[in-house]
Amino acid sequence: MRRVLYSVLVLMLTLLLFVGCETTKGLTSRMKSLTSTVDDELFSQVPAEERQEVLKAEFDLRVAEEKAKLADLKMKLAQLQKKHAGDEENMADKCRAKASVAVDLAKLEAIDRSGLGEKNDNLKAIADLKSKKLKLEADTIKLEARRAATERQINDLTKQIEDKAEKIEGMKMGDEQEEAIESPSVVEEKQKEETEEQVETPSGEEGKSLF
Structure with a gap:
């Protein structure tokens, strides 16, 4: 009896494990289908004439990535400018405190x-x-050095932002020029249509000469 119960228990556990594995596989398969990327091997078989929209989308992606980098640079610049403003305020406070100490010192020495x-x-x-005056002077020197370093960082970032903005603008202009080259203008289309009409339709004089 015990052997029978044991066999039944083992069989039930085996079935549960099997069902669980199949369920997990199913979930994994569904998740993979939701998050899967494009099959590059399949895409490589797409004809060149069918890739124009893809190329445009890839170009737009590159522009978007450059814009994201530009936004990141601007965020860093804003943080540095905030830090620089804080150092400016601290320096002003130190200078005011140092001037106040100098006044008290001059009064005491006169007394x-x-x-x-x-x-x-x-x-x-x-x-x-x-002693207080010396400490304030030392603090001011440290703040001045930090402020100068921050200013250099701000200048470097500002230059990077300008270069990045120019790069994005250049990418856009290049794309517009390519579109202009690839797509004939309205005038060219009109001239082409007029030429085709002249070739297909004989003039009035030519029609008379036939009779």
Whole structure:
């Protein structure tokens, strides 16, 4: 009895695994059909005259990719400009603080030279202000160096953006010129039609001479 139950259990597990595998295969197949790309081997067999729309779509894709790169450059430029503006603001604050310290230092030194106040307190306050002034000057130098580096990055990015924009414009103009060459103008079409009509239809005098 136990052997029979064991055999039935094994059979059921086998069936469940089989069904599960088939279901997984089916799902995988459906997902692949939804996300599959074009078969390059099949496309290579497409005649050249049937590829014009593909070439146009590929060109549009290249332009779109260049535009995406341009947008990315502009985003980076905006971030650098924001950073540069922040450094400018910090430098202005440091300069104002340094000027304020310079005023207090000049006042304390004048008080000390005049023999006013406690000498030790005056000297300590003067030393503290000088130390504060030196720190502000060091911070200003660091900010100035960072600002200069950011300005160079901004200039480089600006040049890249200009070059990229010119490249995109050149691609568009080149495409327009190709279309103009490939497609005859309306005037040319009209001249062609007139020529064909003259060849097919004899003039009035020629018709009379036949009789």
